[in-house]
Structure formats: structure tokens, C-alpha cells
């Protein structure tokens with residue numbers, strides 16, 4: 206690939222004239238915009254241990270009352286994107302949210318899609334679109350775009366959950382905003398009861414009544430039971446994983462981000478192939494080693510952008526995810542997961558950008 210002309214090669218008066226007229230020559234920037242074979246990625250493999258995060262979150266509970274926070278959240282920000290940009294990856298925002306007993310996080314709705322993965326505590330509920338969803342460890346609760354939601358807590362211990370939103374994408378597209386609202390009226394009925402059994406769903410006699418998001422709460426005990434049954438039924442299956450889907454359509458549960466639960470058998474090592482989407486891993490049960498190999502291409506792209514020291518980009522990243530820990534990995538890299546236990550399975554919650562990549566037509570598996 207031959208070298209292209211640089212900005213410095215152009216006479217100053219020409220450059221000044223271009224700038225005055227809001228014009229930019231492409232060729233000095235072409236390789237940065239369209240790097241050979243591999244996109245440049247700002248997403249760095251990053252680990253947020255719960256043991257170090259939790260005391261700071263609890264301190265936020267003392268320092269900042271609810272009416273001064275509205276949402277009491279510490280954002281898990283990827284340093285590769287700049288902490289102030291509050292992204293875990295190009296499309297994924299992660300936040301750890303704390304609700305203390307008797308607190309209420311007031312109703313609002315917004316354009317970004319959100320989910321909650323409950324980390325600890327009991328007795329809190331999230332009311333989404335009039336449906337009151339209990340929050341228990343490992344449950345996944347959806348807050349799809351535009352739907353009213355508020356969180357309240359009538360238990361006695363702090364409740365913590367992981368928020369996953371497509372906020373960076375919405376913000377980038379200049380469509381991110383929120384509307385404040387009143388306390389919702391709770392309607393009877395729960396999607397997780399209606400859709401409690403896989404394989405049978407309510408018959409849609411009256412299409413008009415059908416909701417885009419028929420199920421808002423995915424109880425952990427059901428997802429876990431599905432994984433255990435899958436592992437038992439298919440002893441040779443390497444990747445014991447389930448996808449969170451819309452039970453009426455079988456498709457991804459939300460528009461842009463995909464959600465999955467993975468079981469690793471005792472001592473199992475699983476190599477996930479290099480695929481285009483960035484991923485987030487959260488340990489629900491067990492301890493899991495995560496390895497992202499040294500990437501030659503990352504070193505090249507870092508050298509090209511000079512944003513990251515080459516040594517850092519080129520080194521292998523290894524984390525041990527303890528229970529309630531969270532990490533993220535960049536796209537186009539293989540990820541190897543190992544369950545450290547010789548006797549117990551480990552369970553991970555995964556979020557990724559697959560639905561978005563499929564819509565963009567850029568979803569890739571590189572092996």
C-alpha cells in the first residue's frame with residue numbers, strides 16, 4: 206500500500222483557503238478513516254472488579270441523596286474512549302446503580318434502550334410501562350426505548366444493579382433525550398408469568414393487542430434452568446449459551462444490543478471466535494478467567510493513530526472475573542473464557558453489539 210500525500214505537503218495558502226470554506230482534503234486522512242483490513246478501535250479490554258466498585262457506590266449513597274442524583278450511578282467508563290465520554294464500547298454504556306431502602310428513582314422515559322442486570326439485594330422493583338417487575342439477583346429487566354420506568358425499594362438492604370444502555374449510539378446519532386413523568390399506575394399482569402414456558406406462547410388472535418415488548422422481566426432462575434438443562438441434554442455442546450429473545454418473534458430482545466447467558470462447565474475453557482461486535486461480560490455465579498490475546502493489528506492501528514502506546518495495545522489482557530465483576534472486550538478479537546472451578550459451573554451474562562452490526566450489514570466472524 207503506497208503512501209499518500211500529507212497535509213504538510215500542501216501550500217499554506219491552499220490549506221487556509223480550504224479551511225475558510227469548510228473544506229478538507231481527503232487523502233491525508235484516507236488511511237485513518239479506512240484503515241487496511243482492520244478498523245481502529247478505541248475500546249480497551251477493561252475490568253471493573255465489584256469489590257473495589259461497591260464501597261465507592263455505597264459512599265455515593267451517603268454523599269448524594271436521591272433528589273440530587275435522580276439515578277445514583279457510577280459509570281463504568283472505558284479509558285480508551287476517554288472517561289468523560291462514558292462508554293464501555295462504541296455503542297454500550299454501563300452503569301452500576303444503587304437504590305437504598307425506601308428510595309424512589311422517579312419516572313422518566315428516554316430514547317436510549319436500557320436493561321438492568323440485578324447484582325445484589327432484594328425487595329426493589331422497577332415499574333416499566335405500567336408493569337411492576339421484582340428485581341432479584343441475575344434477573345434481566347428491559348426498559349425499551351420510549352417506555353416509562355421508575356425504580357423503588359421497599360426492602361431493607363441496598364439494591365445494586367448493572368444498567369446496560371445503547372446510549373453512546375443514541376447520543377452519537379443526536380437522538381438522545383428524556384422526558385420526566387408522574388408515578389405510573391400499575392396494570393395487572395406480568396409478561397414473565399404469561400411467557401413462563403418456552404415453546405408455547407399466547408396465540409395472537411387479536412394482533413392489535415400485541416405488544417412490541419411482551420416480556421419485560423427475564424427471571425434468572427428460568428435462564429439458569431435453561432442452561433443447566435441444555436448442558437445436561439447436550440453433553441458434547443461446547444458453547445452452552447442462551448439468547449434473551451422476544452418470545453413472540455424469537456428475535457433479539459432489543460433493537461441494538463444483544464443479551465445472552467452463558468454457562469461454563471467445571472474447568473471448561475471456551476474460545477469465542479473473533480467477531481466484529483464489542484462485548485461485555487458480567488459474572489453472575491463463579492469465577493472466570495478472561496483472556497484477550499495480543500493483537501498485532503491493534504498495535505498497528507495504535508501506531509497509526511498514535512492514541513495508544515503500542516506496547517499497551519500489543520500486550521495480552523487477562524482478568525479474573527469474580528462474582529459480580531464486569532469487563533468489556535473490543536470487537537475483532539477472540540476471547541477465551543475459563544471456569545476456575547473444578548466442581549461447579551460458572552454463569553456469565555453477556556451484552557454485545559451484534560444486532561446493531563447485523564443491521565449495519567457489517568457483522569463478521571473472523572474465526
Ligand code: GTQ
Pocket residue numbers: 276278299300301302315319354368370
Ligand atoms: O435507571 O433510568 O444508568 O436513565 C442511566 C440513565 C440509568 C435509569 C442509567 C438512566 C438510568
